[in-house]
Amino acid sequence: MPKSDIKAGDIPTLQTEEIEYIISLFRSTPDFPKEGILFRDFMPVLADARGLSLLVKAMIAALPVPVEEIDAIAGLEARGFLLGPVIANALGKGFIAVRKAGKLPPKTLREKYSLEYGTACVEIEDDACAKGERILIMDDLIATGGSAHAAARLIEATGATVVGYSFVMELDGLHGRDALEHRPVSSLFSMPA
Numbered sequence: 590m591p592k593s594d595i596k597a598g599d600i601p602t603l604q605t606e607e608i609e610y611i612i613s614l615f616r617s618t619p620d621f622p623k624e625g626i627l628f629r630d631f632m633p634v635l636a637d638a639r640g641l642s643l644l645v646k647a648m649i650a651a652l653p654v655p656v657e658e659i660d661a662i663a664g665l666e667a668r669g670f671l672l673g674p675v676i677a678n679a680l681g682k683g684f685i686a687v688r689k690a691g692k693l694p695p696k697t698l699r700e701k702y703s704l705e706y707g708t709a710c711v712e713i714e715d716d717a718c719a720k721g722e723r724i725l726i727m728d729d730l731i732a733t734g735g736s737a738h739a740a741a742r743l744i745e746a747t748g749a750t751v752v753g754y755s756f757v758m759e760l761d762g763l764h765g766r767d768a769l770e771h772r773p774v775s776s777l778f779s780m781p782a
Contacts, residue, residue: 595629595780596760603702607643610776614640629780631729631757635671644757644777646725648676652725653753653773660723661685663744665711665736666692666727672757676727685717685724687740702739704732711736713743720748731756731776733769741769 595615597608614634621628626746634640652659663685664673670686677684690699690710697712724744726737731754741751753773759765759780766774 595778597778598651598776599645600651600777603643603647611640611643611647615778618623627782629730629758629760631668642749645672645675645679646776648672648727648755648757649679651755651775652779653656653755654684654725655737656680658723658752659725661718663687663713663724663726665726665728665740668757669727670712672729672733673727673765676755678746685713685727685744685777687711687713687743700739700743702735704735711739713740713747715747718744718747718749723752725753725755726750726751727754727755730758730760731774732763732782734763734765737765738768738770741772743754 593612595612602606611633611634614637616630616633618628634644659682661677661683662673662677664670665687666689672686690712693712693714696715698715699712701708701710726740730739731737737754744751754769756776759779761779762782
């Protein structure tokens, strides 16, 4: 692996060189969005045709539950919007948008959560999920687990069930998985917070 603090998890569908290629595309920006935060950005992976193809292949291979146990993918704004529909389409599933507050027309359900550097709210349309529907939540990053857990509470308020979570990156030391109530979780890469 190249000298990096980004580590790959078990990604059986990719060769070492392919994993190294994806890691080489990650960008780290210090003091964003505020001083003391090291922002991990996978947008350069999406801008690279080979990187995007490899990332989608890896995300599908690493799903935390079998495809037949998923009815739809819920993606968190903003970066979960980028991968969620692509992966939902590849799996033949629908996509559910979990938006930042104030972005959806009424009627919506809203949930507040804590970030590692503040608080925020997410919303879904009150009829976004059907009762009994099995939903996989997808996002780029799990840090404290606050936004993913808030999304799960919203989805379950509609009568649907959250079957698991899928992330591109995971920040070590913040114990984000603890907030996800022991549901199946996959993440491709980990790095220090």
